Amino acid sequence: MKSPKRLTLSVVPGIPLVQQGDDLGAIIIAAITQAGLVVGDGDIVVVAQKAVSKSQGRSVDLATVTPSWRAREVAAEVNKDPRLVEVILADSVRIVRKAPNVLIVEHRSGCITANGGVDQSNVAPTMGEEPVLLLPIDSDAAAAALCATLGAHFGRRLGVVINDSFGRPWRRGTVGVALGAAGIPALRNLRGQPDLNGRALQVTETGFADEVAAAASLLMGQADEGHPVVLVSGFALTDAPIAARALIRPASEDLFR
Numbered sequence: 001m002k003s004p005k006r007l008t009l010s011v012v013p014g015i016p017l018v019q020q021g022d023d024l025g026a027i028i029i030a031a032i033t034q035a036g037l038v039v040g041d042g043d044i045v046v047v048a049q050k051a052v053s054k055s056q057g058r059s060v061d062l063a064t065v066t067p068s069w070r071a072r073e074v075a076a077e078v079n080k081d082p083r084l085v086e087v088i089l090a091d092s093v094r095i096v097r098k099a100p101n102v103l104i105v106e107h108r109s110g111c112i113t114a115n116g117g118v119d120q121s122n123v124a125p126t127m128g129e130e131p132v133l134l135l136p137i138d139s140d141a142a143a144a145a146l147c148a149t150l151g152a153h154f155g156r157r158l159g160v161v162i163n164d165s166f167g168r169p170w171r172r173g174t175v176g177v178a179l180g181a182a183g184i185p186a187l188r189n190l191r192g193q194p195d196l197n198g199r200a201l202q203v204t205e206t207g208f209a210d211e212v213a214a215a216a217s218l219l220m221g222q223a224d225e226g227h228p229v230v231l232v233s234g235f236a237l238t239d240a241p242i243a244a245r246a247l248i249r250p251a252s253e254d255l256f257r
Contacts, residue, residue, distance in 0.1 A: 004234040010037060011219050012045075012229040020057035025149030028229055032154075039154040042237040046216035047146065048228035049164035049179055050119070052136045059123065060087050062130035078103045084132065088116040091134055107135060110248040111179065113166050136162065139180025140243040147182035157237055159184035162244075163213040163220065169256070176217030178209035181244040184237060186210075209244050 014031040018024060028047070032039060053059075067075065067082035071089055075082035079100050089095075092105035096112055105116045117135040136142050139162045147160040162180035167173070178186060186209035216230040 007234040010231045011227045015229050018051045018054040022055045024055045025146050029153050039156055041156045042235040044159035044232040046161045046163050046230045049162055051228040052142050052162055053133050058134040059131050088118050092116045140245055143180035143182035161209050161212050176213035178213045178244045181209040183241050185239040185242045186244045187242050187246040207247055
């Protein structure tokens with residue numbers, strides 16, 4: 001798959017606030033059709049994590065949470081609500097780092113992220129008295145289901161990326177990353193390909209799905225923009241699909257654990 005000369009990123013307008021049990025694929029199809037957007041082979045549909053989580057009912061009402069002794073202990077160290085910490089720990093496998101106002105954990109999916117991706121922003125109060133939203137269950141599987149639905153409807157080879165905003169070690173600011181991916185090579189191995197001087201690349205791999213997610217985040221926004229779906233056009237998808245799980249560095253290769 002060669003880099004295109006031009007990419008077009010388009011907000012898919014008209015996406016309503018997603019509720020538990022909603023058919024997210026049908027919602028996206030209706031919005032694309034209503035907007036008159038043309039879907040072509042190789043296009044990638046980027047969907048915000050919150051839309052997927054809401055459709056799966058991945059919300060917890062903090063008013064119903066009774067924190068454990070461990071959650072209270074950690075909460076005192078990081079200056080967070082013990083109920084929130086309980087939810088974070090329940091959806092994680094280990095604490096990576098903690099400090100006042102900071103709790104970095106390894107989520108069940110393998111992602112290393114602040115608060116295990118548990119979020120209170122852009123979550124309607126009607127979902128609970130004190131609602132928080134968790135990451136989707138198996139984001140790769142959710143992306144694959146959407147990819148199959150959208151591809152069958154439009155009759156095109158499509159990709160799907162489920163996008164979330166993560167912070168990064170050593171750098172300030174959040175960027176879009178791919179929690180889930182389908183129909184695209186989330187990780188591209190360029191080893192053996194020649195550089196400009198004909199020298200074979202030795203170690204180069206690119207996080208293609210993360211790059212797509214970051215580009216779409218420029219249109220999705222982080223506050224009240226309300227653009228949970230972006231259509232990316234211009235790629236010719238020829239490489240075999242690789243799920244986003246491949247982007248997570250194995251413990252044996254992680255020098256910072």
